Amino acid sequence: MALISALTPVFVAVLCVVIAAFFRNYRRAESSSQQKRSPAAGETTSRPWVDEDLQDDTEVSAKDDEDDDWVVSETEELPPIPYIPPRYSEEEMLERSQQLYNLLNQRRSVRFISPEPVPREVIENVIHTAGTAPSGAHTEPWTFVVVADAETKHKVREIVEQEEEINYKQRMGDKWVHDLRRLRTNWMKEYLDTAPYLILIFKQTYGILPDGKKKTHYYNEISVSISCGLLLAALQNVGLVTVTSTPLNCGPQLRVLLRRPANEKLLMLLPVGYPAPDATVPDLKRKDLSDIMVFV
């Protein structure tokens, strides 16, 4: 009895150490499961569309990946020069603005693309046009990779379809899958083989200075998206079609396939060509002007 009484403090001490260790491990397990849970929950339910292309990120590109912005659109200490663009009469302005609206209002996202060849020079002019977009601090943070080679196009298709299938089956939340089902879209992307050109638009998240240091590209995603807007206008202007897409999670694989450097991340993939003779589009309408414009 004396022995038991003498040992009681030891038992209690052991018990308490066990309790302390339990709390310690419990906290650790909880916090690590939270760390794992939040992104996982985001990926599988509410944020299925977030690209997981982070494996070649640096401290710079990891940040620039998000919604960047810019204050000014040119850099360099350059001498100012006069700017005298063409001036049109009010009648001409009205007519020109109406004409461009009519042209671009006919644009539709088209998934049925003819394999007919398209002159390469037209594609070059169209990309040259996209390159006139403004960009944060005039960094021009875009690379347009034009894939015409059949074998490479097919490899692009394989990568995209493989990831799309995983996206559909595993990563997408019910809501997103529902939205897509309404579109009767699936992960088969035949146009990636048939279109004469695939234009893969990479955003350059940072640049490399002559001394080897990294130069942040402010607002690279917005800049490249604006450039894509000009590209779409230029394609429509010559009677070519495309569908704006950004394949999920394919960035790293496509970047490696196309041998692009680590500072470039895939933003969009546009198959380009003439529409197939039997091309169809969903019979959707656009919002009225009064629904998108507010006058103050």
Next chain:
Amino acid sequence: MALISALTPVFVAVLCVVIAAFFRNYRRAESSSQQKRSPAAGETTSRPWVDEDLQDDTEVSAKDDEDDDWVVSETEELPPIPYIPPRYSEEEMLERSQQLYNLLNQRRSVRFISPEPVPREVIENVIHTAGTAPSGAHTEPWTFVVVADAETKHKVREIVEQEEEINYKQRMGDKWVHDLRRLRTNWMKEYLDTAPYLILIFKQTYGILPDGKKKTHYYNEISVSISCGLLLAALQNVGLVTVTSTPLNCGPQLRVLLRRPANEKLLMLLPVGYPAPDATVPDLKRKDLSDIMVFV
């Protein structure tokens, strides 16, 4: 002694509870300080350009604020209709593509804007054109607020300049201030008073369904940026000028000033008008086509 011996287990138990409580609180404090530390460091040093407009965020908009994307550009279970756009000869395509390049290559960001009035119908056509952009799941997540009222323009200017001054003096990292200094730009934005129109482009981070539920707007920022690309093309097409800007941290104030709902966040602010007679631009060059295009 017997009393002390009998009480020892109690002391040890108390001690162990204290140890357990210490571990528990230590873990909690550590994880909460980590939570606080990381965003603060990002905001004050490495990410000065991130808009702090988070005060009207919901779980939806907080996420959609980042680099969203889309897989498909239309939604709705709509019947397919034939799509037969105009078809041009190869010669016409070459000529048209070269003409549009020549037109848009003359575009420059212009900060010297004439106060001359511009026909409102032209602005309407230009915005209507921007509204033809593709968007994630055809959500058309844009609102173009056109400010022509002089008093409101001045209030916009006051808000922007006040925040810009703070940005320059407090929030910007040395590197960013250096980049701007090279531009001889400061936080005075005279054009916000003089331009006949300010176009404030809001991205709708989510929509409201008829039943009052929120509908995620996938890829709203990329969609609105593409739309802005069409807007820039349409402005250049009629001889008007602008400068692409996104005032830092002004979003919430400008949203309130312009009475926009909580699901809308300011993405860009474009002053629009004719160029001032003495307008100048920095004598910068654009990259060669070979520097932005890769052919595979």
